[in-house]
Amino acid sequence: MLLALMSCQKIIHVDLRQSESLLVIDADMSDVHGLNVQLSKSVNFYDENDFPPVNNAIVVLQNLKTNRIDTLKFEKDGLYYLRRKPTVGTSYKLFVTVDTTTYTAISTMPEVTVPDSITFVKKYSFGDNIITTKVNFQDKAGVDNYYLFKQYILKSDKVSFYPFSDRLSDGRYIQYDLRNDSAYIQEGDSIAINMQCIDKNVYTYFSVLENISADETGFGSASPANPPTNIVGKALGIFNVHSDYTKTLRVPNKVPVE
Amino acid sequence: MKKYILLFLWLFSGTIIFAQNKTINGTIKSASSGELLIGVQVSVLEAAQASTTTNAYGFFSLSIPVWKDSLHLLVSMEGFQNDTIYLDKNFPREYNIVLVESSRELQEVVVTAKKTTKDIWAASKLSTDEISSVPVIFGEKDILKTLQLLPGIKSAGDGNSGFYVRGGGADQNLILLDEAPIYNATHLLGFFSTFNSDAIKDVNVYKGNMPAQYGGRLSSVLDLRTNDGNATKTQLSGGIGIISSRLNLEGPIVKDKGAFSIHARRTYADLFLKLSKDSSVNRNKLNFYDLNAKANYQLGEKNRLYLSAYNGRDNLGFGDNFGLDWGNTVLSFRWNHIYNSSLFSNTSLLYSYYDYLVRIQSGNNDIDVGSSIRDFSLRNEWQWHVNNNNKLNFGFSTIRHDIAPGSVQTNENSSFNTQILEKKKSLESALWVSHDWKMSNSWQLVYGARLSMFNVLGPGTFYQYDTNGDETDSSVFASGKIAKTYLNVEPRIALSYQRPNKDFVRFSYSRNTQNLHLLSNSTAANPTDVWVPSSLNIKPEIGDQLALGYFGELSNGVFEYSSEVYYRWMQNQIDYKNGAEIIANKDVESELLYGKGRAYGWENYFKKKKGRLTGWISYTLSRTERRLDGVNSGNWYPARQDRTHEVSVVAMYQLSPKWMLSGTWVYYTGNAVTFPSGKYVVGEILVNYYSERNGYRMPAYHRLDFGATLQGKKTSKYESSWTFSLFNVYGRENATA
Numbered sequence: 002m003l004l005a006l007m008s009c010q011k012i013i014h015v016d017l018r019q020s021e022s023l024l025v026i027d028a029d030m031s032d033v034h035g036l037n038v039q040l041s042k043s044v045n046f047y048d049e050n051d052f053p054p055v056n057n058a059i060v061v062l063q064n065l066k067t068n069r070i071d072t073l074k075f076e077k078d079g080l081y082y083l084r085r086k087p088t089v090g091t092s093y094k095l096f097v098t099v100d101t102t103t104y105t106a107i108s109t110m111p112e113v114t115v116p117d118s119i120t121f122v123k124k125y126s127f128g129d130n131i132i133t134t135k136v137n138f139q140d141k142a143g144v145d146n147y148y149l150f151k152q153y154i155l156k157s158d159k160v161s162f163y164p165f166s167d168r169l170s171d172g173r174y175i176q177y178d179l180r181n182d183s184a185y186i187q188e189g190d191s192i193a194i195n196m197q198c199i200d201k202n203v204y205t206y207f208s209v210l211e212n213i214s215a216d217e218t219g220f221g222s223a224s225p226a227n228p229p230t231n232i233v234g235k236a237l238g239i240f241n242v243h244s245d246y247t248k249t250l251r252v253p254n255k256v257p258v259e
Numbered sequence: 260m261k262k263y264i265l266l267f268l269w270l271f272s273g274t275i276i277f278a279q280n281k282t283i284n285g286t287i288k289s290a291s292s293g294e295l296l297i298g299v300q301v302s303v304l305e306a307a308q309a310s311t312t313t314n315a316y317g318f319f320s321l322s323i324p325v326w327k328d329s330l331h332l333l334v335s336m337e338g339f340q341n342d343t344i345y346l347d348k349n350f351p352r353e354y355n356i357v358l359v360e361s362s363r364e365l366q367e368v369v370v371t372a373k374k375t376t377k378d379i380w381a382a383s384k385l386s387t388d389e390i391s392s393v394p395v396i397f398g399e400k401d402i403l404k405t406l407q408l409l410p411g412i413k414s415a416g417d418g419n420s421g422f423y424v425r426g427g428g429a430d431q432n433l434i435l436l437d438e439a440p441i442y443n444a445t446h447l448l449g450f451f452s453t454f455n456s457d458a459i460k461d462v463n464v465y466k467g468n469m470p471a472q473y474g475g476r477l478s479s480v481l482d483l484r485t486n487d488g489n490a491t492k493t494q495l496s497g498g499i500g501i502i503s504s505r506l507n508l509e510g511p512i513v514k515d516k517g518a519f520s521i522h523a524r525r526t527y528a529d530l531f532l533k534l535s536k537d538s539s540v541n542r543n544k545l546n547f548y549d550l551n552a553k554a555n556y557q558l559g560e561k562n563r564l565y566l567s568a569y570n571g572r573d574n575l576g577f578g579d580n581f582g583l584d585w586g587n588t589v590l591s592f593r594w595n596h597i598y599n600s601s602l603f604s605n606t607s608l609l610y611s612y613y614d615y616l617v618r619i620q621s622g623n624n625d626i627d628v629g630s631s632i633r634d635f636s637l638r639n640e641w642q643w644h645v646n647n648n649n650k651l652n653f654g655f656s657t658i659r660h661d662i663a664p665g666s667v668q669t670n671e672n673s674s675f676n677t678q679i680l681e682k683k684k685s686l687e688s689a690l691w692v693s694h695d696w697k698m699s700n701s702w703q704l705v706y707g708a709r710l711s712m713f714n715v716l717g718p719g720t721f722y723q724y725d726t727n728g729d730e731t732d733s734s735v736f737a738s739g740k741i742a743k744t745y746l747n748v749e750p751r752i753a754l755s756y757q758r759p760n761k762d763f764v765r766f767s768y769s770r771n772t773q774n775l776h777l778l779s780n781s782t783a784a785n786p787t788d789v790w791v792p793s794s795l796n797i798k799p800e801i802g803d804q805l806a807l808g809y810f811g812e813l814s815n816g817v818f819e820y821s822s823e824v825y826y827r828w829m830q831n832q833i834d835y836k837n838g839a840e841i842i843a844n845k846d847v848e849s850e851l852l853y854g855k856g857r858a859y860g861w862e863n864y865f866k867k868k869k870g871r872l873t874g875w876i877s878y879t880l881s882r883t884e885r886r887l888d889g890v891n892s893g894n895w896y897p898a899r900q901d902r903t904h905e906v907s908v909v910a911m912y913q914l915s916p917k918w919m920l921s922g923t924w925v926y927y928t929g930n931a932v933t934f935p936s937g938k939y940v941v942g943e944i945l946v947n948y949y950s951e952r953n954g955y956r957m958p959a960y961h962r963l964d965f966g967a968t969l970q971g972k973k974t975s976k977y978e979s980s981w982t983f984s985l986f987n988v989y990g991r992e993n994a995t996a
Contacts, residue, residue: 173675241942
């Protein structure tokens with residue numbers, strides 16, 4: 002028996018159909034920054050990453066506990082803001098009206114958990130030692146908690162995101178690995194870690210997004226679909242009310258091997 | 260008994276002539292190995308309508324019209340020399356016939372008797388000889404890979420033994436090894452199947468239209484029977500390859516009374532990894548083994564016992580961080596009993612177990628994730644040869660399923676909780692009856708029904724969910740209590756008309772139901788997929804199939820061809836919602852979507868069976884679609900395995916007595932896939948926007964493989980052969996997604 006095996010990776014070009022340009026609502030409300038709503042339009046897949054802002058909208062926030070209503074201020078380039086921070090356990094409803102159409106979304110501010118520490122280890126993976134960041138924190142027992150971690154590698158502008166649910170970890174002390182599939186982080190690099198406590202719908206949105214997220218080829222998963230959003234109406238994006246913890250660190254020069 | 264026979268005769272046919280008939284029975288064996296032979300034709304030379312074939316246990320019954328003092332029994336099977344047995348006036352009722360194998364050279368000259376009976380249900384059949392000649396990756400001959408070259412049976416992709424039959428899913432194929440189900444038929448993540456070709460004696464494939472004795476899956480039945488073992492002499496054989504080695508031992512227990520066989524196969528790709536000095540390579544594991552063992556023993560003239568076992572396991576490991584192993588264990592104990600020359604029964608006790616275990620060791624986390632399925636079953640089948648024109652098959656089966664849907668085991672410092680989901684218990688039973696009626700020399704009708712019953716059993720807590728996946732109700736059932744029962748009647752009909760030139764037209768209709776469903780994170784079968792039974796939320800899948808085909812031969816059996824159209828529709832098909840959590844989720848049923856499927860196609864097959872050049876061309880034109888609420892705006896969309904055109908060409912050429920060359924070429928339309936049509940940004944993340952499900956096509960897939968077998972010197976004790984194979988000859992870069 003003789004054998005010779007070869008494999009290679011080659012990027013193929015597929016002619017994609019034009020898509021309808023839809024409104025994108027990127028609404029982010031945290032206990033640090035207040036509410037920022039970025040409105041833009043989606044573009045065709047092969048277009049430049051140049052997303053036309055939507056500047057003619059009326060954006061309103063309703064506190065569903067007190068029924069207080071605030072109108073957001075327009076800054077520029079599709080950005081609307083309100084310097085009001087969310088209260089734990091309160092749900093908020095967002096109204097976005099563009100031309101004559103109104104889109105709504107509801108999100109709830111969860112309880113706040115912050116990390117005890119952030120550490121680094123070297124992990125052996127497929128022949129490589131990859132520096133992995135660990136976020137260490139105590140999960141609150143008896144409630145469903147959802148988290149979103151973001152890791153920024155400052156020298157390369159690379160952003161990674163990691164949705165996490167305590168479905169299998171309720172009440173545990175969690176050492177969560179922000180896994181990389183390659184050695185993006187080097188000793189001595191500066192990175193920023195962001196930890197958010199989010200609600201269930203936002204978690205589902207980011208969890209589906211993680212599965213389909215655009216890599217270089219644009220084709221991440223076998224049967225991708227649009228993530229289920231909390232926005233009612235034919236718009237893309239998410240309304241995320243969350244806690245916000247951010248820390249900038251320098252990766253030490255001698256990272257221990259795990 | 261006689262009274263009942265008469266009643267059936269009256270019921271089933273008003274035109275039977277009550278000539279004096281005498282029913283004979285017997286078994287047919289191979290002279291060289293003593294193996295019982297399946298599908299051998301036995302007929303009376305002087306009366307063409309008196310004809311039958313041996314069943315899966317090499318047994319036959321035949322009624323002989325005694326209208327002449329001397330008659331001849333003609334016994335024939337491809338690959339064997341014909342045998343003619345003279346029947347004098349007082350011929351006995353029992354026969355043990357031995358057929359001599361014809362050598363390859365002889366086969367070309369011998370004109371085998373024209374087939375007059377054919378399995379009315381079966382699709383095209385492959386001989387084990389053909390399977391061993393078709394080139395496959397790593398030179399390891401493989402039944403599942405070769406079957407995928409037949410029309411209507413589609414491969415799930417490179418390095419994947421999963422397959423789709425007529426638009427069905429990879430979990431809708433019933434794979435039986437000596438009657439016991441195999442839940443995962445793949446090794447090494449799909450590069451090999453669990454079937455060691457050395458151990459397999461016979462394979463039958465039914466593509467959706469299947470006899471009433473089979474059930475439980477929508478798409479197909481793959482019925483594999485293993486070798487009984489050589490009943491005349493003990494022999495040891497084996498094979499050594501780069502990737503794997505095989506060792507076979509077989510022989511008589513008591514000469515001509517019983518035999519045993521043991522087939523072992525082990526791959527050792529990782530032994531080479533150990534030679535590496537690089538610790539990142541030599542710590543990896545990549546191996547599997549298979550062990551088939553079988554024994555049979557004849558107790559008197561009327562009873563035969565079979566015990567067969569299979570165990571196979573895969574071991575995959577990357578350093579110390581990650582391990583995955585999975586495997587099947589099956590046991591079957593069978594008892595053949597001949598009540599009289601026209602009544603045959605088989606009783607089987609079967610056990611089947613499949614499990615997987617994923618081990619992750621990472622810092623503080625030592626996690627073992629596992630799942631398993633275990634079956635115990637009892638099956639009793641009767642074959643009653645009423646007369647040459649009327650045969651009945653009836654029986655029952657009952658299977659107890661125990662599914663452990665998931666467990667997560669962790670240590671105390673772990674970030675995860677230990678969690679073991681409740682076992683799911685169920686009982687799957689069936690009663691069937693089928694009547695095979697030769698209405699005239701041209702018309703044959705086989706009709707029957709299968710009554711299938713599925714009991715969802717306690718103990719356990721059963722949840723019900725609304726369409727949003729929110730829990731609406733839960734109820735607790737004690738051990739042995741029935742939480743839900745599903746009853747289904749599955750009609751099975753096949754009608755064939757044989758033309759004077761022996762070509763025939765066949766119409767068939769079948770309904771099948773399925774109560775075990777595979778939840779898979781990918782479209783192909785993976786070791787870590789989870790089986791779930793029908794429940795309060797999950798209804799049985801139902802499939803109906805209509806097919807009409809023309810089957811014929813040319814040039815006295817040198818060529819064989821067929822052309823068949825089919826239409827299939829399927830209900831209660833299962834998919835899951837976006838973001839569904841499959842592993843260790845007690846509410847996994849809240850994450851499912853239900854819908855419909857339909858598939859239709861035209862399958863063509865042309866085969867050259869004799870001569871130095873043999874092989875076949877198969878072409879299928881088909882369409883496979885799904886419709887699910889909430890997916891693709893509720894419109895029909897092409898299923899991932901929808902392939903408009905599919906071609907395979909297989910050629911084998913006997914260059915010299917020593918050299919055999921072979922080649923395979925396959926071509927198919929690329930899979931239906933979802934590509935993004937737009938993009939946008941949310942929270943600094945670039946997100947793709949998808950406008951329709953499976954709206955695009957991968958580029959067409961095509962590939963050419965070559966193989967060559969060199970037969971070494973043959974002595975009475977020693978025989979060797981070399982297999983060379985070349986995979987993807989012209990280096991086509993086939994895209995996968």
